[in-house]
Amino acid sequence: MRILAISGSLRAFSSNTALLQAAAELAPQGVEVVLYDGLGGLPHFNPDLDGEPVAPAVSGWRSKLRDAAGVVFSVPEYAHGVPGVLKNSLDWVVGSGELVDKPVTLFNASPRGTYAQASLTETLTVMSAKVVPEASVTLQLLGKPVAAGQIVADPGMAAVVRSALEIFAGAIETIKTAR
Ligand SMILES: Cc1cc2nc3c(=O)[nH]c(=O)nc-3n(C[C@H](O)[C@H](O)[C@H](O)COP(=O)(O)O)c2cc1C
Numbered sequence: 001m002r003i004l005a006i007s008g009s010l011r012a013f014s015s016n017t018a019l020l021q022a023a024a025e026l027a028p029q030g031v032e033v034v035l036y037d038g039l040g041g042l043p044h045f046n047p048d049l050d051g052e053p054v055a056p057a058v059s060g061w062r063s064k065l066r067d068a069a070g071v072v073f074s075v076p077e078y079a080h081g082v083p084g085v086l087k088n089s090l091d092w093v094v095g096s097g098e099l100v101d102k103p104v105t106l107f108n109a110s111p112r113g114t115y116a117q118a119s120l121t122e123t124l125t126v127m128s129a130k131v132v133p134e135a136s137v138t139l140q141l142l143g144k145p146v147a148a149g150q151i152v153a154d155p156g157m158a159a160v161v162r163s164a165l166e167i168f169a170g171a172i173e174t175i176k177t178a179r
Helices: 015-026 056-067 084-091 116-124 148-153 155-178
Strands: 002-007 032-035 070-074 104-108
Touching: 002 015, 002 056, 002 155, 015 032, 015 070, 015 104, 015 155, 056 148, 070 155, 084 116, 104 116, 104 155, 148 155
Parallel strands: 002 032, 002 070, 070 104
Antiparallel strands: none
16 A cells, blocks of 8 residues: 655754654555655646646645545644645645545654644544554654655664554555445
C-alpha cells in the first residue's frame, strides 16, 4: 500500500522532512511511503480559482492524495498554529474531498508543537478524514539539523517509527474492510 507523507516545513534541513524520509526507509514490507514535494508550488487558495480547470499543481496534489491509501503529516508549529503553506494545501481539498474518509496520522518532530498538532487534528477531523491517533509518534528532534540516516541508524527512534507505520498500515486495512 502507498502512504503519502507530507512535511509542513519547506526548510532544506527540516527535522519534519527528515523524519518522513526516515519513515520511507523504515517502511515495513508491503508499505511504500512516498514524500510529497509540491507543497511550496501550490498557488494560494482562492475559491474563485477552485473550478475546472484547476491549476496543474492543484490537480497533481489532489490525484496524489486520491491514489494514497493513507496520509502521514509531520508539521512544525509556527506561532501556535500550523504553517500557512500546509493549511493552504488543505484548503485546496476542502471542496474536492480527497481527504474524506482517508486514514491520516500525525508524526511530530518536536514535543513542543502541541497547538499545531491540536489545530491540524481539528482541521482534518472537520474535513472528515479518519484520524488514527494510535499511529501518531513524537520524536525529540526539536528542529535540530538531522539527517534521515541518523534516525534510521538510531535503534530507539527507528523502532518507534517502524512500529507507528505498522500500526497505521493495520488501521488502514481495518478502515478499508469496514467500508
Ligand atoms: C516562524 C516560526 C515560528 C515558530 N513558532 C513556534 C511556536 O509557536 N511553538 C513552538 O513550539 N515552536 C515554534 N517554532 C519552532 C519550530 O516549530 C521548530 O523549530 C520546528 O521543529 C521546526 O521544524 P523543521 O525542522 O521541520 O523546520 C517556530 C519556528 C519558526 C521559524
